[in-house]
Amino acid sequence: VALNCAALAEHLVMSDLFGHVRGAFTGADRDRAGVFESARGGTVFLDEIGDLAAPAQGMLLRVLQEGEVRRLGESLPRQVDVRVVAATHRDLEEQVRRSEFRQDLFYRLRVALVTLPPLARRGHDVLLLAETFLTRHDPRLRLSPAARARLVGHSWPGNVRELGNVLAVAAALAEDGVIEPGHLDLPDTAETPATDYHQSLEAFRRRLVQEALAAAAGNRAEAARRLGLSRQALSYLVRQLRLT
Structure with missing residues (x-):
């Protein structure tokens, strides 16, 4: 659990x-x-x-x-x-x-401690994780060589969560089943401050919640269902994101 x-x-x-x-x-x-x-x-x-x-x-x-x-x-x-x-x-x-x-x-x-290095220090592991995430979205999705290079070259200050969010957006944008660099919501520079990532993540969550509420005409129970959340979790997000 x-x-x-x-x-x-x-x-x-x-x-x-x-x-x-x-x-x-x-x-x-x-x-x-x-x-x-x-x-x-x-x-x-x-x-x-x-x-x-x-x-x-x-x-x-x-x-x-x-x-x-x-x-x-x-x-x-x-x-x-x-x-x-x-x-x-x-x-x-x-x-x-x-x-x-x-x-x-x-x-x-602290009985048995396992320290995982950040994603930026795990080389091509990012591609293995990316393929796992994409398979969950759609087994037919694949990364172009240029997109693979873009993923390996990014510093990933948000680690696996950032990778998962980037690929979730890319999966929605890739209409022909091939993810290109343009589908990856990543900055142009290789080094990205962690604060920028967290700000971007909050903006992304805010947009998702706002769109779900708009589609449900303000009905929180329906919006929560669309997002796959409990109504209590959605209410907490609304307060956390200051959408009230």
């Missing part, structure tokens, strides 16, 4: 992680199990653990130390048996020094 800790508002992440009982908060109209209960002896993957809110960090530590979870609004703990794998692009040691991440949780998670 996978969960992106940076993708939802704090109370939604808490509910997704630990579950809740009916009446725990506004909109909680039924009991719900969190990911640790749902995994049932399997593995829980927590992406962007460095963005996990402080209250959730303490509750996660309890899961790791005691093997138990307490749903929001519930007084008694429940036993769980799961393996936890976490990932982040942040420097957790620096966050610990700044008191932004719990030191005890950091050492609990």
